[in-house]
Amino acid sequence: MAYIGTPPSNAFTSLLKQDFSTSATTGYTLDHAVNNANDIALFINFVRQEPTAAYSASGTTLTLTSATASSDDMYCVYLGQALQTVNPPNASVGTSQLVDGAVTSAKLASGAVANTPAFEAKMSADQTLSDDTLTKVNFNTEVFDTDGNYDHSSNYRFTPTTAGKYYVYSTVRCNSSSNSTVAQIDVIIYKNGSAYSSSGINFSTNYGNEQSPTVTNVIDFNGSSDFVEIYVRNNVTSGTPKVQADTFTSSSTFGAYKIIE
Secondary structure: OOOOOOOOOOOOOOOEEEEEOOOOOOEEEEEEEEOOHHHEEEEEOOEEOOEOOOEEEEEEEEEEOOOOOOOOOEEEEEOOOOOOOOOOOOOOOOHHHOOOOOOOHHHOOOOOOOOOOEEEEEOOOOEEOOOOOOEEOOOOEEEEEOOOOEEOOOOOEEOOOOOEEEEEEEEOOEEEOOOOOEEEEEEEEEEOOEEEEEEEEEOOOOOEOEEOOEEEEEEEEOOOOOOEEEEEEEEEOOOOEEEOOOOOOOOOEEEEEEOOO
């Protein structure tokens, strides 16, 4: 029969069959999603079953009115895939149907891909140190913490709950209660309680007043138990070494964010 106008667009042109391994149950899983029981022809022991009366189907769930036995032979033919429009049913398209790299950023909702978890913290007050001794820096004030993964009250550590690579950074401003007595400063990223990456300044004989070394690195986290902290060593020739907190310029900071891979 001829069509008036544009012929309808069709997709699948072959019937598909699925064999089931039967047991004493009423529930089975279809290999392909369907809209309702009329989209398949179900046969048990080579006898066709009546849709909606003997079984129901929705998505990939097939439910029988009566349980089968393990000795039964059961299969179905997908009628709904013999003739369809080009629009696939809801929830029927998986990753295997998409070409690798075919999805562009224009197809993603705003915020669907983000550099989170992420945080940044600073200090509310100066921290006094023991001379030439590695000490954890107490970054106790959160600037932001997207997923609540930074402990700013006790351990002062970042424990991300999403696995991946993270850019970790810290700047620590060190000085002394006596001018021109800072001999050496080391700032160290600790992962899981061990030194991971460091940065430092050695003043030799020309001692300084204060400096702000910065340490950065890209670190892999497992998304569960891995954590990261910042330690500092401030070696002074006299006076009391300390880490300086500056609430206006945030000269001492600690932060990290997930890298989109």
